[in-house]
Amino acid sequence: MTERLEDVVAPRPVVRRDDVFSGRIFDVVRDSVDLGGGGEAGEGDQAGTVTREYVDHPGAVAVVALDAEDRVALVDQYRHPVRSVLWEVPAGLLDVEGEPAHVGAARELAEEADLVAQRWDVLADFLTSPGGSNEALRVYLARELSPVPVGERHVRTDEEAAMQVRWVPLDDAVAAVLDGSLHNPSTVVGVLAAHASRAGGWASLRPVDAPWPYRRGTLPS
Structure with missing residues (x-):
């Protein structure tokens, strides 16, 4: 049986969050994310903690x-x-x-x-x-x-x-x-x-209340 192809929600721990910018429609935030393995990113094979800035958007x-x-x-x-x-x-x-x-x-x-x-x-x-x-x-x-x-x-x-x-x-x-x-x-x-x-005869259509794990407020923070 072929394994189902799908994205997986798998959040890593956010150890710190800073607000960089607050706008009318979206914000920009800076997260320190623990990817596991200990240490700082770039130290050998250890993933450690990385910093990522991104747009926080309402969807x-x-x-x-x-x-x-x-x-x-x-x-x-x-x-x-x-x-x-x-x-x-x-x-x-x-x-x-x-x-x-x-x-x-x-x-x-x-x-x-x-x-x-x-x-x-x-x-x-x-x-x-x-x-x-x-x-x-x-x-x-x-x-x-x-x-x-x-x-x-x-x-x-x-x-x-x-x-x-x-x-x-x-x-x-x-x-x-x-x-x-x-x-x-x-x-x-x-x-x-x-x-x-x-x-495909519209067979792929889903109901209006189909699960939507990526809508804002649904993903773990």
Whole structure:
């Protein structure tokens, strides 16, 4: 029997934590981590204690909203760190204390794309940059879509003020990922996962409350 391929939550003891930076969305922390073996890192074969700085992030959700014609809803947004307007699936932070992730995803879909969905499934989970951040992101598949009534739509501000919604055939979105035209990680993961899951008759989809060990507050500190 082939051994199951899966990541394993296996925290090492944090012997000291320092706050390096506190920001509006995320913080930067410095952990001294005991990797075992004693001594300081670099002393022969002994792992010992190492220092790691990383972004402490609340986590996020993203939504592949797929209509009856197999088109995915993409929104454009200016992303200042990369000085670019990116086409993205609707997404947002998990910054509401105690909010179920799928509820946050539904909120983001309504706010960014003016859409509501009757059918929700978990499509994929990923860690955006595990070498430098604890940000965990869950991608949902949303189907059976309908528009938010005009009078109930969210008023978008800042970078979202000029946001447009574009409906793109899923196959075209996959091609744009593979030819290097799309770069947002949630979009890349989401459209490729949707394409693969559709090819398998959607058998890979998981329920909205599927275990998510990497969501902030779930991992041991």
